Amino acid sequence: MAAPIRVIIADDHLLFRQGLKALLKSEPEVAVVGETERVADLPALLAQTPCDQVLLDLQMERSVLADIESLALRVPIVVLTASEVPADAVLAIRRGARAVVLKRFAVETLMDAIRTVATGNVWLPLSLQTHMAAQLTRAQPNTLSPREEEVFHFAALGLRNAEIAERLAISEETVKTHLNRIFRKLGVRDRVGLALYASRR
DSSP: OOOOEEEEEEOSOHHHHHHHHHHHHTOTTEEEEEEESOGGGHHHHHHHSOOSEEEEESBSSSBOHHHHHHHHTTSOEEEEESOOOHHHHHHHHHHTOSEEEEGGGHHHHHHHHHHHHHTTOOBOOHHHHHHHHHHHHHSOOTTSOHHHHHHHHHHHTTOOHHHHHHHHTOOHHHHHHHHHHHHHHHTOOSHHHHHHHHHHO
């Protein structure tokens, strides 16, 4: 059996932290190894407590947008937010967050986000995917072929290779080939860079 994904919860609402712990307690693939109500305490907590992801409330004793960039250098960040303003989520992704989970949908979506981030991919809520899709429609890179534009579109929305292959009726190997070409053309290294590129456009 694979080792559980170790997470730290950073949220200043006690009831929400307790709810998250209760939710994750029923998931054998996740272990809550720490918690804090202050973002200022996170660096010390991370130094003392090895973990695989931090579940970070976007608005604690203050906005954490300024902290995400430095924290993301140490551990993957899953942002939790009550805000459904797309710009807030886009800013969090730009700063280095690997996922954005809307609090009112956390019960249904949090585990999917945690699993996706654990595989090295980016996870975004449907509302943000829709927002980014609209942006991409208005600003598709001219350097990409029509098929590469389709793969770029779905990859930027966070779809996995198998999902893209199913949508486009092509093989996963073909998806990988297109992605490698897209990475080279856009000057990015991986899917995280691709998502950041898309959010900037």
